[in-house]
Amino acid sequence: MAVAESARKKSGAAIDVSSMDKVIGYRLRRAQHYVFQQFGESFAQYDLRPSEYSTLVLVEDNPGRRQNEIADALGIKKANFVALIRGLVERGYIELAQPPSDRRAHALHLTEAGRQLTKQIRKTQDDFEAHCIEMLGGIDARDQLIALLDRLTPPRER
Amino acid sequence: MAVAESARKKSGAAIDVSSMDKVIGYRLRRAQHYVFQQFGESFAQYDLRPSEYSTLVLVEDNPGRRQNEIADALGIKKANFVALIRGLVERGYIELAQPPSDRRAHALHLTEAGRQLTKQIRKTQDDFEAHCIEMLGGIDARDQLIALLDRLTPPRER
DNA sequence: TATTGTTATACTCTATAACTATA
DNA sequence: TATAGTTATAGAGTATAACAATA
Numbered sequence: 001m002a003v004a005e006s007a008r009k010k011s012g013a014a015i016d017v018s019s020m021d022k023v024i025g026y027r028l029r030r031a032q033h034y035v036f037q038q039f040g041e042s043f044a045q046y047d048l049r050p051s052e053y054s055t056l057v058l059v060e061d062n063p064g065r066r067q068n069e070i071a072d073a074l075g076i077k078k079a080n081f082v083a084l085i086r087g088l089v090e091r092g093y094i095e096l097a098q099p100p101s102d103r104r105a106h107a108l109h110l111t112e113a114g115r116q117l118t119k120q121i122r123k124t125q126d127d128f129e130a131h132c133i134e135m136l137g138g139i140d141a142r143d144q145l146i147a148l149l150d151r152l153t154p155p156r157e158r
Numbered sequence: 159m160a161v162a163e164s165a166r167k168k169s170g171a172a173i174d175v176s177s178m179d180k181v182i183g184y185r186l187r188r189a190q191h192y193v194f195q196q197f198g199e200s201f202a203q204y205d206l207r208p209s210e211y212s213t214l215v216l217v218e219d220n221p222g223r224r225q226n227e228i229a230d231a232l233g234i235k236k237a238n239f240v241a242l243i244r245g246l247v248e249r250g251y252i253e254l255a256q257p258p259s260d261r262r263a264h265a266l267h268l269t270e271a272g273r274q275l276t277k278q279i280r281k282t283q284d285d286f287e288a289h290c291i292e293m294l295g296g297i298d299a300r301d302q303l304i305a306l307l308d309r310l311t312p313p314r315e316r
Numbered sequence: 317t318a319t320t321g322t323t324a325t326a327c328t329c330t331a332t333a334a335c336t337a338t339a
Numbered sequence: 340t341a342t343a344g345t346t347a348t349a350g351a352g353t354a355t356a357a358c359a360a361t362a
Contacts, residue, residue: 019215020216023287024287024303024304025190027307030233030307030311031310031311032190034310034315035183049351061176068319070173077353078322079356080353102320102362106320125181132310133182135310142182145185145303151293224344234330236343237333240344260343263343
């Protein structure tokens, strides 16, 4: 009843959304959009997008790896990763090294400032994740969700 | 082992993605992106985006409702809904009526062509959905997923 | 020949503010 | 004053093709 109440609001009767409310793609989209919106609020102080967060974390966990390896792991096309990396380099969080073995490549590393930032944002993310897990109903529900999402995503896209 | 195999490919060791692989927002994003990509392949013959599909279906189920009511129900901002509706009107699928009670408003209806198209694309969507449900492991898994997504989405965003 | 990173480009989605015409 | 729809605009995200330097 509370749902119908808020759905009505100023308008007349509620809109019938029964054709959409079990559509997997649609519901994934809505949930993802809402979660990212809240992520944005949590990370507003850092002015970091989700893709920038994940890049910093992956570079920390995989120091010295190539630009394209990190991009691939995150499902970001190399062409679109260039500006993202440039932004993080300009902000002083990431630095590029040249592997002697391959002068085309960029080996990614965090700077000291990058390490400090990443330490902080991991905490922010942990808090935010705890909030999401609470919304879901606990760790078991989270694990259940991840297991289901696993099946919707091909192996190399994880 | 198959996963590690495909993750390695041409590169050296696999990238450590353990910091991201249980992050709800990230995993939602990856799954949603993959599902929408496949949706796009299924609907290529119609040249219809997911938002256009859901608009046609909601207009059919809620004939005569206002533009903004449909937009709200789908979580689309009214400003962004204008071009979407215009496209569907130009393609002859939707027509606008003027409610005598409010000359500002547009009441949305499907045209005959719109009804025919919607009949077809509902079938295409049903087939696609069956494929997604199969990936998930059956109807029960689907219902479980929807129930979990419910908790991640505030009531008025469904 | 193939790969790394890059540029250029285009299209989609989303967001906000300000406008118009009506209410 | 407020609402329905519109316009303009800006910022992200994503996609493809083509290029230079290097392998």
